[in-house]
Amino acid sequence: MKVKVLALSVLIGFASSGVMAASIEDKIDLLQEEIEQLKLRAEQADKRSAGGIQGFVDRTTIGGYGELHYNNYRGDTPAGKKQKNDEIDFHRFVLFFGHKFNDWISFKSELELEHAIAGDGKAGEIELEQAYLDFALNNHYNVKAGLFLIPMGLINETHEPPTFYGVERNEVEKRIIPSTWWEAGAGVYGEVTEGLNYQVNVTSSLNANKFKTGFADGVRGGRQKVGKANAENLAVSGALNYNGIPGLTFGGAFFTGETGQNVNSGVDARLTLWDVHARYQKDRLDMRALYAKGHLSDAAELKDATGINAAEDFYGWYAEAAYHVWKHGEQSFAPFVRYEKWDTHADVPNNVVRNNDNKNNIWTIGANYYPHPSVVVKADYQKFDDPDGSKGDKRLNLGLGYMF
């Protein structure tokens, strides 16, 4: 038995050495081929990690932003009103979730926790600000459907803290354009020509019966936030923006729809809101300006039916300039100044008494410090022309923000 095995192995040994001797070149070729195979495999592996559509992880994205605010209220308050206590607030904690189903259908969402804690009697709320499907077709024509942001003004669609100056967002894009403002529906968007982008949407509308009685915030209270919202009325909104020149954006947007929601007969309360806006970032300079105006029909009828002191016309505008005085690698420091003015009782019907507190203007001066382009530390000082209720007419704000 042993002898047999030995003989066999000797035979095999001879045979294999024979093959080896026969063609060393063949062997090199073989090795070469193997190397090529490995190269190819390495390349494929690289490709996979570089965004191929394999794997759930590759197709699902997470992002987010947040901001912590400190407000120190100062100065005069209206007679009989006690100064509001200073406040520290994790104003917004937001997570983005996205998923790509294939190369043209994707899902995008934004889930927000406002004021750190939500629940019965708690300060904050959890809000679904965006959740829509995006059907990307071509440069000129794409479709989205679901719950999405109304494309109005500068802040509403782009509101991550490092993208704007000042701790608090500007007042005009709170009181005239009720940012953050989202509705449910469908829309088309795309590029008309190079640099010119359009968007047209058919969505749910505001609810006039929910406007605040004093109308100091305009139509802000009418946002139904798509939570079992009254859908008797639909609205059409749209935007046209030009950004073909680096650093420059200008455009306009509109929203029009009835807001009566069939609650009180004879109160259609059609709201037509429009704005024009521009932003110019050249080298170290960053300037922006916006004008927004709203018109509400049936304001008198709304007052009769609900007691809301609605205006027929309301408007606001602001202008802002920032300058990045210091830049070092990714870091920068940018002081800014902003002036804003608004009047939510610009024109009231006969049965509404004009309230002068609905008109105000503010000077804001401060600075953003960016230790990284996506991280910001903010400080500013605000001087209101008239006291902003119990918050007084002077305010010192500190803030911390990030996005990823």
Added chain:
Amino acid sequence: MVNLPSLLCVDRNVEMIKIRNYKLINKVKVLGIVLPLLLITLSMKVWADTQYLTTEQFLTEHLTSEIPKPSTLWLVKDLVKPAKKILGHAPYQLRQRYWQQGNKTAWILEEIGKVEFITAGFVVEDGKIAQVRVLTYRESRGGEVRYSAFLKQYFGAVLKENNFLSQHIDGISGATLSVRSMTRMARLALYYDALSKQKE
């Protein structure tokens, strides 16, 4: 005996129903226009990840008509560190392919904008950016980075000692992250070009 108020009331109700019907018809009309439009749209031939240029087109247009054999840059040991610093993460490729023609090198790079990869091509000549093109753009917002008015801002840029660009790049509103991603790739292309010169 006719009860006048109740009669009025009926009238009012009829009126209300009319208003309701009118509104309903209006709503149906709007939806009737919008929905078919959406359906037609969705049935259209679709492509999302817009490829503006293939690698071959980029090379023949901006490097040379006869595409040379690609060379490979191995990012070994210490070489990868500056790349990491430029990108803010490890490079996706540790073997970077590139093409060389005289004193020009061409690089096809990929970086994430907001959530999707942008594929861009760079030609570096004598350590300066000579050409930039977006080959494939996949995000739904920020496609303005492919405009020549934006891209030509990179021409002539060199890498400073701290691996930042020698010139300021004006951003695009609504495309901030895509702009940053393009700038990171431009810095990387210049860094890789310098490495490829060391190799020789």
